[in-house]
Amino acid sequence: VPAPTEESLVEEPWVIAHRGASAYRPEHTLSSYRLAYRMGADVVEPDLVPTKDGHLVARHENELSGTTDVADRPEFADRRTTKTIDGRSVTGWFSEDFTLKEIKTLRAVERVPDIRPDNTRFDGAFTIPTWEEVVAQWERKTRNPWHRDVKLIPELKHGGYFDSIGLDTEEALAASLEEHGLDGEDAPVIVQSFEPESAREVDERVDTPVVQLIGSGQQELTTPEALDGIAEYADAIGPDMRWVLPIGEDGRAGEPTGLVADAHERDLLVTPYTLRSENGFLPEGYRTGDDPTAYGDYRGYYTAVLRTGVDGVFTDNPDHLRRVRDAC
Ligand code: G3P
Numbered sequence: 001v002p003a004p005t006e007e008s009l010v011e012e013p014w015v016i017a018h019r020g021a022s023a024y025r026p027e028h029t030l031s032s033y034r035l036a037y038r039m040g041a042d043v044v045e046p047d048l049v050p051t052k053d054g055h056l057v058a059r060h061e062n063e064l065s066g067t068t069d070v071a072d073r074p075e076f077a078d079r080r081t082t083k084t085i086d087g088r089s090v091t092g093w094f095s096e097d098f099t100l101k102e103i104k105t106l107r108a109v110e111r112v113p114d115i116r117p118d119n120t121r122f123d124g125a126f127t128i129p130t131w132e133e134v135v136a137q138w139e140r141k142t143r144n145p146w147h148r149d150v151k152l153i154p155e156l157k158h159g160g161y162f163d164s165i166g167l168d169t170e171e172a173l174a175a176s177l178e179e180h181g182l183d184g185e186d187a188p189v190i191v192q193s194f195e196p197e198s199a200r201e202v203d204e205r206v207d208t209p210v211v212q213l214i215g216s217g218q219q220e221l222t223t224p225e226a227l228d229g230i231a232e233y234a235d236a237i238g239p240d241m242r243w244v245l246p247i248g249e250d251g252r253a254g255e256p257t258g259l260v261a262d263a264h265e266r267d268l269l270v271t272p273y274t275l276r277s278e279n280g281f282l283p284e285g286y287r288t289g290d291d292p293t294a295y296g297d298y299r300g301y302y303t304a305v306l307r308t309g310v311d312g313v314f315t316d317n318p319d320h321l322r323r324v325r326d327a328c
Pocket of ligand 1: 213
C-alpha cells in the first residue's frame with residue numbers, strides 16, 4: 001500500500017454513488033439510488049439530459065438504447081436517427097426527440113450484462129426517473145430530524161449541444177434548484193459538468209457548489225494555470241482517475257501525479273471517477289482471475305486511491321468503498 005501523499009480537505013472522503021449503486025441495479029433508476037442510500041453513500045449521482053418538452057431526466061447519455069428498451073419498441077422504430085454530438089457521430093434514439101410522457105413508457109435495462117448478469121433480472125422493472133423525482137426521493141430520505149447527511153451531485157451532459165438546439169439545461173436545473181431552495185452555497189447539492197462553459201453558467205446562475213469534471217481527453221485542465229482558472233468558478237474538480245493515480249506497466253497503481261495537492265492549494269476538492277470492483281473493470285494488476293464478473297482485489301485498488309488524499313470518489317460499489325474507507 002503506498003504511503004499517503006496528501007491529506008483530504010474533508011473529514012472523511014465521500015463515497016459518491018456513481019449512477020446510484022449501479023453495480024447492483026440498472027443505473028439511474030430510483031431503485032439504484034435507493035440502494036445507494038441504504039449502502040451508506042454520502043453523495044448520490046444522477047446524470048441529466050433533457051426531453052423534447054424541456055424536462056430533465058436521469059440518463060448518462062441522451063442516446064437511450066444502451067440503458068433502455070427503446071430499440072425493442074416498434075412504436076418508436078421511426079425515431080432512430082444519426083446525429084453529430086460534440087463532434088461525434090451517434091446513431092440511435094435521443095432523449096431530446098421524446099416527450100416526457102413518451103420517455104416514461106420506456107423501461108431501464110442493464111448497460112453491461114456481460115459483467116453484471118445478475119442485474120438483468122431487473123430489466124424492464126424500472127422507469128426512467130425525472131430530476132424532480134430524484135429530488136423528491138432525496139427529500140423523503142432527508143426530511144426527518146434523524147437523517148444522515150446525504151448530498152446529490154447532478155451532472156449536466158452536453159450543455160453546449162443542447163443550448164444549440166434550444167434546450168437550456170443549465171437554466172432548467174438552476175430554476176429547479178431555486179424552486180426547491182437548493183440554490184445556496186451550503187446547499188446539499190453539487191452540480192457537475194465536463195464543459196467549462198456549462199459549469200460557469202451554473203455558477204453564475206446559482207450559488208450551489210460546482211464541480212469541473214476533467215475527462216480522459218482534457219489533460220489541459222490539469223495544469224496549475226488551468227486550475228487557477230477553474231478555482232474562479234468551481235469548488236471541486238472531478239478528474240478521470242488517470243490524472244490522479246496513473247496505472248503502471250505492471251497494471252498496478254503508480255506514483256500519484258500531484259494533481260490532488262495542486263487542487264488543494266487552490267481550495268478545490270478532488271473527486272475522481274470511477275471505482276468498480278469486478279475483474280472486468282479493475283486495472284490488470286488487481287484482477288484475481290479470468291472471470292470478469294467476479295470481484296478482484298478491489299480493496300487493494302480502492303485503498304491506493306484513498307491514500308492519494310482525494311476528497312471523495314465516484315464508485316459503482318458504494319458498499320465496498322464505504323467498507324474500505326472506514327477501515328483506512
Ligand atoms: O461525474 C463523474 C463521472 O460520472 C463522470 O464520468 O462518464 O460516468 O459521467 P461519467
